[in-house]
Amino acid sequence: MPELPEVEVSRQGLxxxxxGQRIVDAIFRTQKLRHDIPDGLASRLTGLRVDGIHRRGKYLLFDCESKLDGGWLILHLGMSGSLRLVTPVMPAEKHDHVDLVFADTVLRFRDPRRFGALIWHEGSHVDRHPLIxxxxxxxxxxxxxxxWLYAQTRRRRAPIKPLLMDSHLVVGIGNIYAxxxxxxxxxxxxxxxxxxxxxxxxxLVASIRSTLETAIGAGGSSVRDYVHSDGGxxxxxxxxxxxxRQGDPCPTCGRPIRLVRQAGRSTFYCQYCQR
Known part of the structure; x- marks a missing residue:
């Protein structure tokens, strides 16, 4: 699943x-991703100017003249989603579900598993949307x-890794980066x-920050379908x-990396270097 670094790289690429560009058309080739696409969304988006692109956790927030008479387009890449800028004449493929058409380019949302989300929030206060x-x-x-993290965990007996992946506590870290x-x-x-x-x-906080910043600098992680807006x-x-890297030698001590399951997710670690 695209996590914070991949979403941030997508944002920076756009x-x-x-x-500053206006949406001249919106094309939906499906009426349902993770959620139903609202009726009339294509006509609501057409003509609006994109004033900015923000990120909150794993959500991309497109400011479509929210301070005037517009709102916010909230996009989540889901398990396999990606955004690409393509030419207006490039034909859509099987899993290309949404096009936002601008004067000289098209923002195309591809999602083979259709776990992504595209949601419209009317008005300026996107932070009030229930998902945000x-x-x-x-x-x-x-x-x-x-x-702060120490104070938040004083009554938490759960293992630290699943806790770092709890979006109600801290957003976007994900399995790889945890x-x-x-x-x-x-x-x-x-x-x-x-x-x-x-x-x-x-x-730990310093390690989380440096890991995420390094990942953003590396263009994120492409382990399934994730690609940049230019296809890279x-x-x-x-x-x-x-x-x-289960079974591979630990870079520090040379002993094998272990694999365990936590909260349904794979966890990789060195039992000798990590205490």
Whole structure:
């Protein structure tokens, strides 16, 4: 699933092209992704100017003249979604479900598994939308620090890794980046959150931030269908120390990387380097 780095890379790839441009047409080749596409959305979008593109967790937020008479287009890439800028004459393929047509380019949403979402929010206060209002702190914001995370986990007995993936606490970290961040911090993904000292939480937060920033710089991770807006792929997965490397030698101690299941997800770690 595209996580925070992939969504942020998608956002950055669109910024040079779409803000200031008007939507001249909206084409929907399906009426349902994860949610039903609202009736009349194509006509509502047509003519609106994209004033900005923001990110909240794993959601892309397109400001369509929200401060005037418009609103926000909320987009989630789901499990297999991607956004590409294509020429107006490029024919759509099987899984190309949505086109936003601009004067000189088309923003095309491809989603083979159709777990993505496209939602319209009328008016200026997108933070009040039910999907956005429940989201936790942004891990690249100044509000996310070791002292805050330590305070939030004092009554949490659950293992730290699934907790880092709880979007009501902190958004967008995801499976790959939780595993890699915990490895960099030397913390076992199995350790109870309330059994981690405050000093180690400061190290963990720094590791999360550096892991996410490195992943963004590498164009994210392309492990399934994710591609950039220009069709390129991310390469962070090629430098992972533990993720998807069960049985491989740990880069630090040389012992085999272990694989366990936590909350239905694969967890990769070194039982010797991570305590």
């Amino acid at each position: 910024l040079p092209y779409l803000p 209002a429940v989201l936790g702190v942004e891990p690249l914001s100044t509000a996310f620090d070791g002292d 595993s890699e961040s915990l490895y960099r911090a030397g913390i076992s993904p199995l350790r109870a959150a309330n059994r981690i000292r405050q000093e180690r939480y400061r190290i 792929t991310g390469c962070f997965q090629l430098s992972c120390a533990v993720y998807n």
